[in-house]
Amino acid sequence: MALIEIRDIHKKFGEHQVFNGLNLEVEEHQVVCLIGPSGCGKSTLLRCINGLEEIDAGEIRIHHERVTGPGVDVDALRRDVGIVFQAFNLFPHMTVLQNVVLAPMKVLRQERGEAEHKAMALLTRIGLEHKAHAYPDHLSGGQQQRVAIVRALAMGPMVMLLDEITSALDPELVSEVLNIVRDLAKEGMTMLLATHEMGFAREVAAKICFLCEGTVHEEGTPQEIFGAPRKERTRAFLKRIIDAGRL
């Protein structure tokens, strides 16, 4: 059963057509990677699923429930759909712990003690319990991004949307973040991630979707997409990636 179903969505930013009848499905416990040239709409797609952007036509369903269009409780949707951004977006005026417990306390109405206990458990898992009382400015990029992941996980989401979460990191910090994603994948977390880390995509993804011209231009298993892409544009894109030494 598909956990996320995206049916024929259309979206325009002014004159610019971002989605032009895009379809995509993510099964429960599946990891799906979105690849494609910069500006093809990967971030926008993730933001639409999370209700941060509205679509013009089509629909998105999660667990068969429509989450787009009028009458949708976006706050409820977001409780179950976590998103992590390229730029971390931690709250700079709060400590790491405060960042993590804010939503569980204010949205899920957990007691402070309970929320902090859970937060500390998560922070311990990623090896950042000693930074619980530090402010984000004092953390490395990799540490900040790990905290951002934990902040999303603290809400106990059913799906995680990850938007190029390693793009803003120094190369030596990438692996510490990807390790967490790898662990989540092993635990069966359903994830949809936009990424430029092709090696990682090949390793964790069950399905790769190549976005181009407002649709999923080609999709398949990593072997199919990276080994024998059928479409010309996919091949051209992958060649550029290889030329850049990223595969």
Add this chain to the structure above:
Amino acid sequence: MTSAVPGKGLGPVETGASRAAGERRFHAGGPPRNPSGLALISVMVGAFATLASWATLLDLRTALATVGVAGLAIDACLIAFGIIAVVMPLVPAIGAVAKARRSSRSLTVGDLITARMEAAASRKSSSVALGLVASQILILLAILFLIANDLAVSKTFFYLPLMRDSFLLILKAFWINIYIFMIAEILVLVWGLAVAIARLAPGPGGRPIRLIATFYVDLFRGLPAIVNVYLIGFGIPLTGLPVLKDLSQESFAILALTLTSGAYVAEVYRAGIESIHWSQMAAARSLGLSHLQALRYVIVPQGVRQIIPPLLNSFISLQKDTALVNVIGSIDAFNQSIIIASNHFNLSAVTTVAIIFFVITIPQARFVDRMIERDRQRMRAGSK
């Protein structure tokens, strides 16, 4: 290293690295410009300022004697000032001359580096001397203004006996000003934020609220505060509205000033809120926080940190505006001082009010500086 790499499509471009060393040498410049002219000017200007200072101090002594302020202590003070007036500009000026001479001496023996350093030091001393002279002359002009026409200016604005006798009366009346601005500031903090949030109400549903809030801000920013105080202070009692009409004059003042200042502070808040990058709002909303929760826990706390200085400006101008209550007859410090002034045909009591207003703003400015600094350190320093 020795020659440019013949890159693809790079034409026969000659780069700096492609030239053999020795063809081209680095030049740090020729001999320094001669600094003696500037040094001499600063000595001359300094000497002039010294003479002018002594003349003024003598005038001051005569003027003080006419009001019975004279004696050894006064003379000692004047002499001390006289010495300072000599030392201040002349020491750096003479230093500049000495350095200029050392510079030209180094030049004759061919020590270019020392010559350049001494020349630069000389010019720096000259500029220090000239700067001091400029401020000295400004102070002299102020003193001349105060003692002109047999101390007329001083007596009108700074008649010490009157200032001393009326001080307590004015201080007591100043309590009214404090009372008004303290309460108004608290109200403005809340009211301004509410208006700012209303101006940022999202979506088509928020449109009427946005429009009303915008209209309010436009209206009360455009309305002169004194007109507003007058309208509310005299108008509401005339309306005979129950409860409202029985409020004290101070309450009307508080209401009027809150409405006026609230319009400004709302804009300050809005600027602070809008200065926070939209991605913070996105992050907060993505966690399931509502729009108002996101504002309350994420956006406003960050925005407020940015706006403390402009907020203080608004507060200081609110504090000064409390003097406007005299148009509705409240006996605040200013009104009290006007009464004293007209009884004595002398404005010194009003000067006292001016000084009090001036004095209360200084600690506030320092307090805010410290608060900002502490906040910055806390966020930078990581764990407390």
